[in-house]
Every structure is written in C-alpha cells, then in structure tokens.
Amino acid sequence: MRQLRYFLAVAEELHFSRAAEREHVSQPPLSRQVAALEEELGARLLLRSSRRVALTAEGERVAAMAREIFRAVERGVADVSAMVRGAAGRLRVGFIPMAASTPFPEAVARFRARRPHVELAMVEGDSKSLREKLARRELDAALVRGFGSPEGFRAAAFxxxxxxxxxxxxxxxxxDGGVPFESLRDLPLVLYPREGNPGLYDSMAAAFESRGMTMRVAQETASKQAAVGLVAAGLGVALVPAGMRRSARVGVDYLDIADSPLPEVELVVLRRREEMGAVLREFLADMAHMADVAGSASPT
Incomplete structure (x- = not known):
C-alpha cells in the first residue's frame, strides 16, 4: 500500500520532489519505494529524465488500479464505522403473527426511518420455529411468546x-366486569395446536383445570387472525390477546373476562446471550421506545 501510495503521488504530480513533499517524506525513500514496485511488477511504470517524468502504458494502468484500491479502502472504512455506530449492516428479525396487533410494526418503522442503510430481513413464524432459527444463527432477534427462558438466550420483555x-x-x-370465566365451560373454543407452543397451551389447560373445567376445543388454527375469522363464521369462540382490538374485525366482539385465571399474554424479544452488535442495540432501543409509548413492558 505504501508503494502504491508513493507511486500514485508521483503519477499525479509527475515530479518526484513534489510527490515527496505531498507524502511528507524525503525524496530518496520515495524513489526507492517506487523502484521496488516496478521491480516487483516486472514493469517500467515511469519514464524519467532530468527534465520530466512521464507514465508508461503500464504506469497508467497501475495508477488507475491504485485509485480504485484506495477508494475501496475508504469505502470499507466508512462502512465499518457506520456498522460500529449501528447506522449500517444487516439485521434479521423473526416475529409471530400476533405481532401485527402490537406496537411491533411501529417499532420496525421507527428503526427503518432512523437506520435506512441497514439491510432488514423480517421472518414470520411460530415461537418454537423462531427460537430454533435463532439458535441456528439464522436470526439475530425474534419477537416470541415469553414462556420459559431458553439456555443461551437473553429475553427482554416487550x-x-x-x-x-x-x-x-x-x-x-x-x-360491567366482563364475561365470567366459568361461562367458558360449555363454549366451543377455536384454539391453536399444542405443538406450536406447548408451554402456553398447557398453562391455559391448567387455568381451566383450576376452576374444575376442561377446554372444549372445537377447531384448531395456527394464527389468531385465522381464529378470529372462524369466530366470525360462528364456529366457536377464541381466547385472543387484548391487542387484537386494535385491528377489530367486522362481525366479532371482544369481551373482557372477569376473574380470569388465564396467564397474561407476554411477548419478549429474544436474542443470543453472548451477542449484542450495534445494529441490534439500536433495534432494541426502538422496541423499548415503542413499548414505552404504548404503555407496555419495555425491553431491558
């Protein structure tokens, strides 16, 4: 790189003394470096005389190559600097379908507006599959159900x-207080399959059992949006997060449940414990901001 820099100075100044002054070195070491470059390439790059310096055809090509190299280095340094600041890079974020009815879309929009040069890849899935993708390093973070704290991960409440x-x-x-929980005893439920989130499913079953009741599952569906659609069609009732009211569907009422033993809906941002790059840190900050604005639990 030093040889190329010194040679480029001579190529642009067409004068050894001015090139040495530009590079803040004395002329002899600059001349030696240029001669060493010619020897290494096996090509004469400069035509020298007592009155002038000129470039050979090979010298013109090496000068152009040197300019490209130095521009690439400058771009690389700027890119790394942007990554350190969280202003550039790549972020892969997983999310479950119900994220659409939370402050999550606003958090993503805020991040995109503040960090337009970050390559953002969004991946939808269920909590189980997103945890697996995170473990395989296919994701950098995931918004998932907050049941359990998998080893090797750090969860931030959202x-x-x-x-x-x-x-x-x-x-x-x-x-006035909502629908009594006991009234669910004989109602057909539209519920998600247990394999999608065993912890949540079992906690719901335990809540029913605590009141001497058994869940009467009439239909199964993988998403809350599909469940609400089946409810509108009269195929049963569904237990859904209160946030579903934000995207209310025609033909569906959302009723509070009085004295409910059901667990709260909890979403967390999951990431690998040992990793916290600048881009991810900025994303978590925007998640925290939107959670605070919405009055939700903010990431820590």
Missing part, C-alpha cells in the same frame, strides 16, 4: 396484556 374473549357479534352480552 408487551404484557390480558386475554379477551372473541365471539360472534351480538352472541354474548358481557356485564
């Missing part, structure tokens, strides 16, 4: 809210 009962419009009337 949202907590209660479950409400989604019913076909006008089918059930709620009192």
């Amino acid at each position: 949202l907590r809210e209660p479950y409400v009962l989604a019913v076909a419009a006008g089918r059930i009337k709620a009192g």
Whole structure:
C-alpha cells in the first residue's frame, strides 16, 4: 500500500520532489519505494529524465488500479464505522403473527426511518420455529411468546396484556366486569395446536383445570387472525390477546373476562446471550421506545 501510495503521488504530480513533499517524506525513500514496485511488477511504470517524468502504458494502468484500491479502502472504512455506530449492516428479525396487533410494526418503522442503510430481513413464524432459527444463527432477534427462558438466550420483555374473549357479534352480552370465566365451560373454543407452543397451551389447560373445567376445543388454527375469522363464521369462540382490538374485525366482539385465571399474554424479544452488535442495540432501543409509548413492558 505504501508503494502504491508513493507511486500514485508521483503519477499525479509527475515530479518526484513534489510527490515527496505531498507524502511528507524525503525524496530518496520515495524513489526507492517506487523502484521496488516496478521491480516487483516486472514493469517500467515511469519514464524519467532530468527534465520530466512521464507514465508508461503500464504506469497508467497501475495508477488507475491504485485509485480504485484506495477508494475501496475508504469505502470499507466508512462502512465499518457506520456498522460500529449501528447506522449500517444487516439485521434479521423473526416475529409471530400476533405481532401485527402490537406496537411491533411501529417499532420496525421507527428503526427503518432512523437506520435506512441497514439491510432488514423480517421472518414470520411460530415461537418454537423462531427460537430454533435463532439458535441456528439464522436470526439475530425474534419477537416470541415469553414462556420459559431458553439456555443461551437473553429475553427482554416487550408487551404484557390480558386475554379477551372473541365471539360472534351480538352472541354474548358481557356485564360491567366482563364475561365470567366459568361461562367458558360449555363454549366451543377455536384454539391453536399444542405443538406450536406447548408451554402456553398447557398453562391455559391448567387455568381451566383450576376452576374444575376442561377446554372444549372445537377447531384448531395456527394464527389468531385465522381464529378470529372462524369466530366470525360462528364456529366457536377464541381466547385472543387484548391487542387484537386494535385491528377489530367486522362481525366479532371482544369481551373482557372477569376473574380470569388465564396467564397474561407476554411477548419478549429474544436474542443470543453472548451477542449484542450495534445494529441490534439500536433495534432494541426502538422496541423499548415503542413499548414505552404504548404503555407496555419495555425491553431491558
């Protein structure tokens, strides 16, 4: 690199003394470096005389190559500097479908506006599959259900809210305190399969059992949005996060549940414990901001 820099100075100044002054060195070491470059390349790059210095055809090509190299180095240094500041890089984020009814989209939009040069890849999936992708380093972070704390990961709380009962419009009337939990005893439930999130499914089953009840599952579906669609079609009722009210569907009422033993809906941002790059740190900061604005539990 020193040889190329010294040679480029001579190529642009066409004068050894001026080139040495430009590079803040004396002329003899500069001349030696240029001669060493010619020897290494096996090509004469400069035509020298007592009155002038000129470039050979090979010298013109090496000068152009040197300019490209130095521009590439400058770009690389700027890119690394931007990555250190969290202003550039790549971020792969997983999210579960219900994230659409939380402050998550606003957090992503805020991050995108503040960091337009970050390559952002979004991956949708269930909590189990997203945890697996995170473990395989296919994701940098994931918004998932907050059941358990897998070894090797760090979880930051993002949202907590209660479950409400989604019913076909006008089918059930709620009192001032909401629908009594015991009224769910004989209602057909639209629920997700246990394999999608065993911890959550089992906690719901335990809540029913604590009141001497058994879940009566009439339909299974993988997403809350699909569950609400089946509710609108009259195929049952569904237990959904209160945030689903933000994207209310025609033909569906969302009723509070009185004296509910159900666990709260908890979403966390999961990342690998040992990793916290600048880009991820900036993303978590935007998640924290939007959680605070929405009054949710913020990441730590």
